[in-house]
Amino acid sequence: MEWDRRTFLQTLLTWGMIQGSLGGVNTNPKINQYYQILAAPTPRKLALLVGINEYGEGLNLKGCLTDVERQRELLIYRFGFQPQDIITLTGKQATREGIETAFVEHLIKQAEPGDVVVFHFSGYGNLIKIDPEFAPSVSEGMIRGFVPSDSLIKNKPLSTTNDLLEDTLMLLGQSLATEKLTMVLDTSHYSIGQTLQGDLRIRSFASISEQPNPEELEFQTQLKNQLKQITFNSKQSFIPGIILSAAGNQQVASEMRGNGFSAGLFTYALTQYLWQITSPSRVEVTLNKTAEQLVPWVGTQQQPQQNKGNKQPLFTYYLLPSTPQGAEGVIISVEDQNNLTLKLTGIPANILSQYGLNSCFQTVTTSSTPNPLILQLRSRDGLKAKVRRLRATDTQPLIVGQLVQEVIRCLPKTVGLIIALDSRLERIERVDATSAFASISAVSSVLSTGEQAADCVLGFNPLRLPAPSKEPNDTQNLGGYGIFSPGGSPWPNTIGKSGEAIKSAVERLHPTLDKLLALKLWGLTVNEGSSVLPCSVTLETLEPTSHPLSQRQTTRLDFLQEQPPIEGKTTDISVPNSGLIQVSRGSRLQYRLENKSQQSIYYLIVGINSNGEAIAYVPPKTELESENIGIIASRTTFIVPYPDIGLNWTVAATPGWEQNFVILSQAPFEKTLKVLQESPAFQANKGPILILDNPRQVAESVLKDLNNASAIGSEIIGSAIDSYVLDVKVWATLSFVYQVV
Structure with missing residues (x-):
């Protein structure tokens, strides 16, 4: 329904003030230490989520409501927010006055020092011309705005816009009693004069507005006068908390379309990553992982940014996840104890589009539900999946809000472009x-x-x-x-x-x-978050000396058993504050592979370089002087390329981006190595790093090898001969994306 101002404020006053809490089962001592610190009464967690799809014929967006839903579910089921402490404004509710009123009444008037506050906006952004008299410090006479549902004002000159100004939003943030504020802005202000960028819809208004609403400027003046009365804000103004923006200054934010749904590209990647994290994650790490997921969609044309406030937060949203185990989904309804509906919130969009029937999940164990139950996918509509209890003998009750983890991934054998x-x-x-x-x-x-x-x-x-x-x-x-x-x-x-x-x-x-x-x-094999094969891979540059650039590791097994550290483990990794890791053209790289399991595993590296060429690393037999090439012994660290053969992994000389996949398996890559060794490049003895002339055949062989390594019995997946069936226990694919400059 559409709320007027009075009804809106009355509703706010009736909602209770219930504190969130952190809990969960975890046997890792280091992570347990963080949770013990937060075991005391927790700060209150408040959120205001805004999403607007309806702007008028030809201007409507499609993914903003999905953004709000994903953010709300993440905050409730992953970060312990109480539903009544989250306000969502969508459609016609999201007027300029409605957003500002909700910020004041729900956030400013309720938040106390130490409380956690999240503000999210998905919708159009734009640029607005302004008279120098009102903003003498603004260059080129332009200010940024967020377009509400009532942007065009009735009975006003057509040149007047009713946008929520960026300066107003910053003043609202500064008015909070807490500094633990996170703003997530899935919008952009720079316009390319089009509604589409390639195949993606963009979230920048195509035209520049002439002037802001005088009432908005008056509201800014009131906020400034109120802030002058607060001692700690009287000397200087600062960006409140931290701001996560979907794109840079000269970039546009975009919407992606999945199979049956639309969402902001940035919001989807951000929330998907946060569903799977298991340990404290710095904000810059979160943003870097999010930026990597955007590359296959937009290249380097959209790179998320963070704006630091007066203090740098240690964890995303200033919080640990409420459960120390990552998840790929959550139960949102229970028809009966054999049939349920999941929301597949933690699966990357490219994988979700191909996610096949018979895929299996297990419930996350807690003190009250110690035994995992297996659920099998029967149908899917966008992000929602109908599942059934696989074994009728399992009688443990299932409840809404219970998290689920991927166990078996089914992918179709006939995937095309x-x-x-x-x-x-x-x-x-x-x-x-x-x-x-x-x-x-x-x-x-x-x-x-x-x-x-x-x-x-x-x-x-x-x-x-x-x-x-x-x-x-x-x-x-x-x-x-x-x-x-x-x-x-x-x-x-x-x-x-x-x-x-x-x-x-x-x-x-x-x-x-x-x-x-x-x-x-x-890309369909990437499973860093769900793999139960204990391993870690570090990308290192050799110039001027060996230095880590990025690290990927599986973490799900860490909650089942504590693993002793491996000698030489790299921890000093510098992550950029915004966008992708950058690597200079012609740099020499190496991968440090760590097998943390109790048995030998096999490795393969494939990818795309900045020239657009498909490449693969073929392990030479001389590595271990054995017929079992491409093998890493239990509890050891291995470097690729193998140092003794005098080979360098050199970055291409063309600016752009590169993506490499390090694929690890409990079984050898027999079919893939055979295809690689039969290639003309290998036959010509051009070295272990090959430029592939048969990349599709190599990729299909990888899936066949992982399918054979999984060896799932027919009692689980039936006769799914048209699918690759992959068990998360037997393989891990870790993706590395970086920008070549």
Whole structure:
């Protein structure tokens, strides 16, 4: 329903003040120490979540309500917020006055020193012209705004906008009695003059507003006068708490479409990562992991940012998760004790789109529910999944809010690329392109941009207008056909010359499509959060001396048994405050692989470099002077490339981004190594790091090897001969993404 101001405030006053608490079972002493510290009465946790889809015909967004739902579920089930302490404003409720009133009444008037406060906004942002008289310090006479549902004011000049100004939001934050404030802003202000960037809808208003509402400026004046009366704010103004923004200053935030749902790209990646973390996570680490998930969608065109306040928080949202075990989902309804509905909140979007029937989950154990129950996927609609209790003999009750973890991942054997056609293509070009793609087995479907989720876009260069401060990549090829990411980032070395026939372009791009499909298939195996194979991998640079850049490790087993530290474990890793880790062109790298298990494991490294080439590392037999190549003994550390062979892993000389997958398994990669060793590059003895001419075949072999290593019995998955069935106990795929500069 639509609330007026009086009803809104009356409702606020009727809600109780119930404190959240932290709990859960954990046997890891180090993590237990953190939870014991927080075992005392916890601070109150308050949240205001705003999401607006409805802006008018041609302007509506699609994923903002999903953002609010994901954030709310995360705060309740993962960080211990009480439902009555979270206000959500969506649609017509999210007026400028409504948002500001809720901030004052729900957050400012209730929050006390030490309390935790979260503010989230998903919707349009924009730029607003302002008279220098009101903002003499603003360069170029522009200020930032957040577009509410009532942005256009009736009975006012058309040039007046009713936006919530960024300065107002900062003043509201400074007015809180607590410094533990986190603002999550899944919006952007920089406009490219379009509603789509590639295949993704953007969250920047396409036009600049003429002037702010005078009532908004008056409200700012009132806030400033009130702040002057507060001693600790009288000397200086500062950014309150920490602000997590979806994109940089000259970038746009975008929405992704999944299979049956839409969401903000930033919010989805952020909340998905936070569902799976198991230990204290610094904010910059959280942001870096989130940025990596955005790369396959938008390249480096959208990199989340953080703005530090007066104090740097140690943990995301200033809190530990309320349960020290990560999760891939949560029970949201119980039809009966054999049939339930899950919300799949912790699964990456690219994997969720291919998540198959018969996949299995287990309930997270607690002191009250010590025995995990197995639930099997029967159907899925977007983020919601219908599951059944696998074993009727399990009689332990299931309840709403219970977390579940991935046990078995089923993936279809027939995965193809979905290609969107640039909206600027003429009808005859669309017909010819669709016809040409029909003969390419790597492509499963062809559609128009904006229709549904796509893996890449066939279009012109530039696909969108470049930022004013940047030059086009190749002025000689403007107008040529090429392949782009869903967010409009050009795939390296794919732009053809002007005048090329589109059928010829599709044929020329055939090898690139095989690389993209390989990248998609490798990405479906990533399971850092859910793997129960104990391992760790550190990416290191060798220049000027060996230094760690990034570390990935599985953590789920840490809660089942304590593992002694491995000698030489790296802990001194510097993470950038914003965006991706950056690596200089031509740098020398190495991977430090740590096998923490009680048995030998096998490894494989594949990926895509900044030239757009598919690569793989083929372990030489000389590593251990054994026929079992690519093996790491129990409880040992191994370096790749193997130092004794005098090989360097050198970063490509082309600026861009690279993604490598380190895949570890309890069983050897027999099929994959056979395919690699039969490749022309290996036969020509070009060294262990190969440029693949058959990336799709290599990727399919990886899935076959992991399927064989899992060996799931038919009593669980039936006769699923059309699926790869992977057991999280037997493999771990750790992804490394970095920007080459």
